[in-house]
Amino acid sequence: MRTSDQAAAQEELRGILKHYPGLQSEVVTFLGDRISESLSGVNAQVVIKIFGDDLDLLDKSADRVVAALGKIKGIVDLQFKRQSGTPAISIH
Numbered sequence: 134m135r136t137s138d139q140a141a142a143q144e145e146l147r148g149i150l151k152h153y154p155g156l157q158s159e160v161v162t163f164l165g166d167r168i169s170e171s172l173s174g175v176n177a178q179v180v181i182k183i184f185g186d187d188l189d190l191l192d193k194s195a196d197r198v199v200a201a202l203g204k205i206k207g208i209v210d211l212q213f214k215r216q217s218g219t220p221a222i223s224i225h
Contacts, residue, residue, distance in 0.1 A: 139162065146158075146160045157212055157214070183198070195215075
């Protein structure tokens with residue numbers, strides 16, 4: 134796929150997905166996804182990872198972190214990837 138075709142496809146997907154409130158989406162190429170996972174598991178300038186065995190407790194802790202970070206001026210594209218009880222779909 135040529136770069137222009139790829140960019141057009143990504144923009145079309147973003148245009149479709151933006152119409153679903155509350156949906157967190159990320160449009161990446163296969164290679165971009167593999168490289169990102171290899172380096173950090175996620176692709177962001179700053180990543181906060183919280184570890185533990187209780188997924189519900191982890192979600193509550195992450196909610197508190199997001200609430201605190203959301204008050205900081207200048208933060209954009211703040212995302213939280215819920216680990217428990219959240220339906221997910223991956224389209225390839």
